[in-house]
Amino acid sequence: MLLSAGQRAADLALLHLGRRLQADGYRFTCVTPATQARNNARSDAQQAHSMRDVFGWNRPFAEQVLSADELAQMDVAAILTRDGAGMRSRVRWSTLDDLLLLHSGYPTEDSDAVFFGPDSYRFAQLIRDHLQQRYLPVQQAVDIGCGSGIGALLIARAARHAQVTAVDINPKALRYTAINAALAGIDNIAIEHSDVLAGITGNFDLIVANPPYMLDARERTYRHGGGALGAALSLRILEQSLRRLSVGGTLLLYTGVAIVEGHDRFLQACRSSLQGPQWQWHYRELDPDVFGEQLLEPGYDQVERIAAVALSVTYTPHTGADDERVV
Template sequence: MNTPISPASFDFAARTDDAGHDLALVQLGRRLQADAYHFVTVTPLSHERNNARPGNRRARNLRDVFGWSRPFEADLLSKTELDALASRGVISAEGGLWRSTVRWSSLQDLLFVHSAFPTVGHDAVFFGPDTYRYAQAIEQHLSHCVHPIRTAVDIGCGSGMGAILIGRARREAQVSAVDINPTALRFTAVNAALAEVTNVSAWHSDILTGVGGDFDLIVANPPYMQDTLQRAYRHGGERMGSELSVRIAEAAVARLTLGGTLLLYTGAPCVDGVDLFLAHALPVVDRPEFAWSYREVDPDVFGEELDTETYANAERIAAVVLTVTRVA
């Protein structure tokens, strides 16, 4: 049976290793909030360049530890805090130093836990520039949306950012955050607890197969690169990573209420002037029962991928937003 992970679970004492780890994250997040911690996560290349600069090899403060993922001396934390975080696996020993196993990023007044840099694990949870652009797209939609939102879902929720923004803006809505990655679901529950939203629950689901009903709002920011290692947080399937986004669009539009909207933020690889994502999404959305719009929010992202064999024929990868509303 598919059981949701709810922020309310953090009202109780931890009884498993995972729950203890996640409760420690909630407590650490509240500590960072109280200290006015703030960190904006950059692209992996910018992160690598910052850490490679002289003087940045070791952490000097909590932003270095929990934002820049730099190794640190034990005296940066109190012995009590160091022991507590180490016992729960939130930090780990490394060559006589310590390193955080997670990062913390800021979005407005919110704080989100996600995977440490570099994000190499198959269960890594990503947060970065795409997340900020995705947030802007959601907030823009919510600011103009007059259709009541009673049910909403964030597909491939990752850190839970989309679900949490919707849950805060529409307290009356029941918001599901779904992902195939158990780590993403646990981080979403932690982040929802920190944001103090009680109308968000995290469910294991491959796209929408694990949740029932129709939705007034469906949002998604799926992985959109064709990753040779097929890491879940990054791999968007064939057609230069656009395959998964088309599958999500197809599943989502079938589950919209009348007046409901799909907001899909993704990447669109372009070959010989042809947008591969839009070319395959059009048969799904360009139908009488839907009104749709499409816009580029950044014409050129992940340009370094053009040097790889997978993207040898691509001209560029654009960040795009597809919006589809059921009108009949």
Template structure:
């Protein structure tokens, strides 16, 4: 349960205590069943639902209800879980009804995210990008922070201050904290997002994972003070006509927000601190405009940094939209910046 006595501290976040407690208990009870579900792309998800709608007399499992977000009758869900969904106000009206939340698994943790499809601006995203982001974090921390051959900005026995900017479900922050715990490092984790629903789900996910967090409601760095030893972010990077918060990355075919977060992060890194930014960029005529902007921004710092194309082709369906008519492809990329001593 998340309340004033819990391990979650908040800044400008006032969740509904009864509904939050119900969702927390729901996630814990589902975890106790051995539930696991890898969340696919929306296209794959819809294809599965279309196929299932043509099949008759199928059993309904927890994976169907909380993973595929399929309709279910009240007798098909354990009474205790149904009661918790109702207490949380997370039963979508219909005959049959659907769950108002989905549950994804990531490295042994379960995480709440929004029901399918994610059409609302307040939707909390989870999908293949989340898994790529978590892998990027694990690889980067192993190579650049936790390696015995790598100097870290914080002393081996000091608390590592972690900030997840635009945290969504909190998956990235939880993955980073898990890595630190596994290496015997103490850490303090701050989850920041402009979306109150995202912070609510992230708080529940962290609570069930047993990771204390501080929540900050605001745009990028607006709601947090001070410097951090590790800043991670997976901002939205598509251009969304409806400007949905979880999806719209702004101008430059969706890269503007990623550029802003990267630039602001440079002023918030503690000496020796690391920025791990996972994002996507529309490649135009073979050129990467995000890399060009980052090269210009970082050239004056003298700090070491690296840039990797993680997946050359993601969200290919977006390329059929007129605004992307000049784009070759959309690539998932990872930027790692290591702050040296001295001012930025």
């Protein structure tokens, strides 16, 4: 991944800021956009008074809230904006356990925004549960559409001997993943530009993905899943991953599905793709109702709810028996 001199300086400044936050014991749990808006609308939340206010809640702040060095680093990183309300950060930092994750500021309006939020926490738990239960060691793994890199980071830290690849079509996501890996002290991650798996070679013991799954009228990369109701990218990841699993390898796909008249069309498509005794798979709803505000958007007039789901597929060509479970 080639960066210009300006991008390298900006990324070093972001890394420096992240290390300052780590040293100060910074903690912030990223919430849904609706919850963030409600918190920031409170009368006592119109100005930032702490690091969490600046880099978590993304509230406007006065110059004296940060040190001169921190302000200078924000200028170098090109993340400092100024308007009538004061100054504001273009990025946020959130935490998951002891990991510090750099991602895009609120609201995430830019087409190249890098997502992190409640879905990321559920995705992380899915990966951790799998790694705790897995008997075969992970040698080669890939995080498709890595975003902030949380999937790749968790795998690389749990399997230090493994070669983990983080891929995305968004250059900013690749930059932020590199910074987050450096903040975590993890060096067994390769960061590559790729549209799903088209840009990399080889087979994998573990493939993970948390793709966008909304129907977004603006087709923002971090949010738009494509197709009639946002499922097209998830299906493409499934199709490409099935061809790239090593024997005993597993795909973990965390996504969201639009439920229409009680029917899960994504599950129906999975059943079509996973016919045959070589696939052992498990599908379950993790949360029956997420991002309910999306139902007000164009294209969702027939959708009852959006459910967060997890699909686990393991390639076992010698078992000779189907194992389909839907919870």
